[in-house]
Amino acid sequence: MFGYHPKISIGAHNLSQQETPHTFAGNPIDRADQLRRDESDIHDLMHSPNARILILAGLDPLITTSRNPSTALGWLPYGKAKEFVNAEPNLSALLGVTSEGNPLVAWNLNGSARSGSDQLPQSDLDQLNLEICDARESAMLISGEETGILAQARANLGWHSTHQFCARCGDPTEMRRGGLMRECVGCSAQHFPRTDPVIITVVTHGDRCILGQSAGRLSAMKMYSALAGFMDHGESMEEAVRREVWEEAGIRVGRVQYHSTQPWPFPSSLMIGSHSEALTTDINKDDFEMTDVRWWDREEVLLALAEKSENLRVPGPIAIAHHLIKAWATGQAGIFV
Numbered sequence: 001m002f003g004y005h006p007k008i009s010i011g012a013h014n015l016s017q018q019e020t021p022h023t024f025a026g027n028p029i030d031r032a033d034q035l036r037r038d039e040s041d042i043h044d045l046m047h048s049p050n051a052r053i054l055i056l057a058g059l060d061p062l063i064t065t066s067r068n069p070s071t072a073l074g075w076l077p078y079g080k081a082k083e084f085v086n087a088e089p090n091l092s093a094l095l096g097v098t099s100e101g102n103p104l105v106a107w108n109l110n111g112s113a114r115s116g117s118d119q120l121p122q123s124d125l126d127q128l129n130l131e132i133c134d135a136r137e138s139a140m141l142i143s144g145e146e147t148g149i150l151a152q153a154r155a156n157l158g159w160h161s162t163h164q165f166c167a168r169c170g171d172p173t174e175m176r177r178g179g180l181m182r183e184c185v186g187c188s189a190q191h192f193p194r195t196d197p198v199i200i201t202v203v204t205h206g207d208r209c210i211l212g213q214s215a216g217r218l219s220a221m222k223m224y225s226a227l228a229g230f231m232d233h234g235e236s237m238e239e240a241v242r243r244e245v246w247e248e249a250g251i252r253v254g255r256v257q258y259h260s261t262q263p264w265p266f267p268s269s270l271m272i273g274s275h276s277e278a279l280t281t282d283i284n285k286d287d288f289e290m291t292d293v294r295w296w297d298r299e300e301v302l303l304a305l306a307e308k309s310e311n312l313r314v315p316g317p318i319a320i321a322h323h324l325i326k327a328w329a330t331g332q333a334g335i336f337v
């Protein structure tokens with residue numbers, strides 16, 4: 001049996017200290033901007049025998065099935081990846097380079113963890129001890145740094161897959177700079193990969209905080225989380241927090257303190273986490289968006305974080321909400337402790 005060992009040397013190119021160990025943050029890849037200036041050079045890099053390929057199917061990644069020593073992304077040498085898939089990938093992007101300068105490339109194929117992929121024969125996957133894994137689930141199995149790589153690959157390829165045509169004139173667009181932009185073949189308009197900013201905040205008042213249950217996913221899981229919403233145009237992060245909390249909970253918010261951010265590649269959000277101060281306390285929730293919104297005592301929140309509460313369930317550590325709630329409950333939330 002061919003036992004493929006996918007470890008690659010990426011180095012540590014994340015340019016800042018990682019304040020909070022968020023899943024999908026901490027990507028160590030050198031994105032190699034200086035190598036993305038000439039389209040034919042980029043093409044050569046992406047088709048180089050030295051390239052390491054990360055295959056995704058329907059934006060779900062290939063991971064190793066081995067749990068020993070640990071599960072990892074299923075990087076394949078370029079030659080192996082090419083003989084492995086039945087057809088050329090629908091979409092590929094240059095993620096960056098390893099510490100030895102080897103190109104790191106992501107391919108997206110048809111299919112998904114749920115449906116499988118007709119381009120990846122199951123017998124070959126078994127032979128290489130690889131499997132296609134749901135992106136959320138795989139993020140809980142692979143290393144923190146690799147979740148950052150997965151976020152980059154998934155968000156970028158996802159954006160390219162839905163931006164094949166120019167929003168200005170309707171002509172086809174083509175990838176440029178290995179994935180950093182698209183250019184229209186008709187009007188030459190340049191289109192850049194989108195990241196959607198979402199504010200998420202724990203509203204506090206003394207020893208209580210507000211957690212809510214939005215209609216849909218959270219409600220189905222009977223889970224309460226920090227209030228969140230997309231930022232509008234022409235508003236600051238603090239203003240978006242005050243507007244969202246007013247809309248969802250009917251609470252007036254004063255001071256807002258930034259905590260940290262989390263890339264969230266479903267499909268390409270940036271969660272902007274904060275703690276905020278309630279100026280009023282009577283909740284008047286938005287019945288359309290929210291199933292429930294309430295004040296919770298710190299004691300109950302601490303029990304929920306330890307999964308010992310009978311009344312309250314909160315999101316796990318994969319979500320920034322968990323860390324915002326925990327920071328407040330354990331007295332680490334700056335001025336809002």
Ligand SMILES: [Zn+2]
Nearest residue numbers: 166169184187
């Ligand atoms: Zn155009």
